[in-house]
Amino acid sequence: MAKIIEDLQTNSVTGWLDEHAQKLEHWSTEIWNYAELGLHEFKSSKLLADQLENEGFTIEMGVAGMPTAFVATWGTGGPVVGILGEYDALPGLSQKLVAKKEPVIEDANGHGCGHNIYGVAAAGGAIAAKNYMQKEGIAGTIKFYGCPAEETLVGKVFMAREGVFNDADVCLTWHPNSINSLWASSSLAMNSVKFNFYGKSAHAAANPETGRSALKAAQLMDIGVNFLREHLIDEIRIHSTITNGGGGPNVVPDKSQIWYYIRAPHRSEVEETYEKLINIAKGAALMTGTEYDIDFITGCYEMIPNKVLESVLFTNMEKVGAPSFDDDDIKFAEELTETFDKGMKEVVVKTSGAPSELLKKVLHDEVIAPYDKGKCMSGSTDVADVSWNIPTAQFTTACAPIGTPGHSWQNVASVGSAIGKKGMLSAAKIIGLSVVELMEDDNIIAQAKEEFDAEMKQKGGYISPLPEQLKPPVPAVPAV
Structure with missing residues (x-):
C-alpha cells in the first residue's frame, strides 16, 4: 500500500510538471530577458506572483518594506511548508544564447547566478504540490516566499528581521549549479x-x-x-x-x-x-x-543546514534522478567549456570540494551524495538568515557544464538554454515531492524542529544583524 501511495504522489506531482514544462520554461525565459537587478525586479516578481495567484494562492506584495518581495499562500492549517524563490540578476553580464561572449546589450544585466530558473522551479514545485494536496484532500499550508536582492544579501535578511518566515514550520530551497547533490555546507x-x-x-x-x-x-x-x-x-x-x-x-x-x-x-x-x-x-x-x-x-549569518530536511530532499532527488540531457545539450556544453580559461574547470571543481572524477564529465548525469558536509563555502547567502529562524535545507541540480564559473557570461548562457531549463524542471519535481512528503508525515517536521531547537540552544538564537532603524534601500517605483 505504501508503494502505491508513493507512486501516486510521484505520478501526480511530476506528471503535472511534465505536462506544464513549456509553461515553466516560458516563465524562466521571460525573467531571463527581464534581467532585473535586486530590488528592481518589478516585472519578474509580478510574473511569479501573478502565476501563483492564477493557481489559487493568496498574494501579499511589498512585504518587509520591499515592493518586489512577496508571500504567496495556499491552504489552511498545519503543517506549514515554506519555499524560497529568487529572481534578481547581476550587472554587466548581458549575454546571448551562444558559446562566445556576445552581450544582448553592452554592459546590461544578465542572470549569471541562474535566478531566472531558481524562482520558477520553486513556484512550479509549489503549484504541483498544491494540486496534489487539493486532489487528495490533504490539509496543510504552502507558503512561497518571493525573495528579492539575494545578490546584495538584502532581501531575506530584511524579511527575517520582520518575522516574515516565522509562520512556517520548515523551509525548502535549491540553487542552480553544475552538480546534482545536496547543498550541505555552511556559508560565510x-x-x-x-x-x-x-x-x-x-x-x-x-x-x-x-x-x-x-x-x-x-x-x-x-x-x-x-x-x-x-x-x-x-x-x-x-x-x-x-x-x-x-x-x-x-x-x-x-x-x-x-x-x-x-x-x-x-x-x-x-x-x-x-x-x-x-x-x-x-x-x-x-x-x-x-x-x-x-x-x-x-x-547576514552563516548557513545552518537541517539534516532531517536534507534527507527528505535527497530521497526525492534520487527518485527524480538527474536532468536528461540530449546530444544538443552536450554539444552546447562542450562549446561553452572550450571558452573557459585554462585550468578554470579544475579550480571551480576543487574549490567546491566536488569529487575530482567529475572533471571527466561535461554535464552531470547522476545524483551524488553530498560532498560538502561540515565544510564552509567561500561565499555568503541570505538563505542563512532563514536557517536561523526555521529549519531549512537546500539542494542543487545541474544547470550548466561542470566547472562553469559562477557570475560569468557562460553561466548566463547556460541557465537561459535547454540545459538550465532541464535542471529547473528536475528541481521543481524535487521540491514538489518533498513538500508533499512533509505534508503527509508530521513526524519528519517534528524531528526537523528538534534538530533546529538543539542548534539554537547551542548557538544562542537569532538576533538580526541589521540596525533597528535601517530600512531596505528600495528604489523609486517606476511609473506604469
Whole structure:
C-alpha cells in the first residue's frame, strides 16, 4: 500500500510538471530577458506572483518594506511548508544564447547566478504540490516566499528581521549549479559597510596646508585594515573598494568613501572584526583631522543546514534522478567549456570540494551524495538568515557544464538554454515531492524542529544583524 501511495504522489506531482514544462520554461525565459537587478525586479516578481495567484494562492506584495518581495499562500492549517524563490540578476553580464561572449546589450544585466530558473522551479514545485494536496484532500499550508536582492544579501535578511518566515514550520530551497547533490555546507557570515570620511577642500598646490583630505583618511583606513589581517584567523575575508576618491588631483578631496565586505565562518567573528574596523576608522579620522560616519548596508549569518530536511530532499532527488540531457545539450556544453580559461574547470571543481572524477564529465548525469558536509563555502547567502529562524535545507541540480564559473557570461548562457531549463524542471519535481512528503508525515517536521531547537540552544538564537532603524534601500517605483 505504501508503494502505491508513493507512486501516486510521484505520478501526480511530476506528471503535472511534465505536462506544464513549456509553461515553466516560458516563465524562466521571460525573467531571463527581464534581467532585473535586486530590488528592481518589478516585472519578474509580478510574473511569479501573478502565476501563483492564477493557481489559487493568496498574494501579499511589498512585504518587509520591499515592493518586489512577496508571500504567496495556499491552504489552511498545519503543517506549514515554506519555499524560497529568487529572481534578481547581476550587472554587466548581458549575454546571448551562444558559446562566445556576445552581450544582448553592452554592459546590461544578465542572470549569471541562474535566478531566472531558481524562482520558477520553486513556484512550479509549489503549484504541483498544491494540486496534489487539493486532489487528495490533504490539509496543510504552502507558503512561497518571493525573495528579492539575494545578490546584495538584502532581501531575506530584511524579511527575517520582520518575522516574515516565522509562520512556517520548515523551509525548502535549491540553487542552480553544475552538480546534482545536496547543498550541505555552511556559508560565510558577512557585513557590507561603507565608511564615509569628511574633510576640507583646498587647492592641492597653492595652499594644501588648509585642506583636510578625506581621501587620505580612506587610504589610511585601508592601510590599517591591511595590517590587521595578520591578526585575524585565516578564514576571515575583508575586501574593499574606494567608491569615492575625489574629483581631481588638483583639489584636496573633502569627501571619500570606502566600502568593505567583512566575511567570517561565524556571525560573532564578523561582529568582532567589524568593531576593529570601526576603531581603525576612528584612528584614520584622527590622523587626518577629518570626521567619519558609517552606512551599514546589510549583514547576514552563516548557513545552518537541517539534516532531517536534507534527507527528505535527497530521497526525492534520487527518485527524480538527474536532468536528461540530449546530444544538443552536450554539444552546447562542450562549446561553452572550450571558452573557459585554462585550468578554470579544475579550480571551480576543487574549490567546491566536488569529487575530482567529475572533471571527466561535461554535464552531470547522476545524483551524488553530498560532498560538502561540515565544510564552509567561500561565499555568503541570505538563505542563512532563514536557517536561523526555521529549519531549512537546500539542494542543487545541474544547470550548466561542470566547472562553469559562477557570475560569468557562460553561466548566463547556460541557465537561459535547454540545459538550465532541464535542471529547473528536475528541481521543481524535487521540491514538489518533498513538500508533499512533509505534508503527509508530521513526524519528519517534528524531528526537523528538534534538530533546529538543539542548534539554537547551542548557538544562542537569532538576533538580526541589521540596525533597528535601517530600512531596505528600495528604489523609486517606476511609473506604469
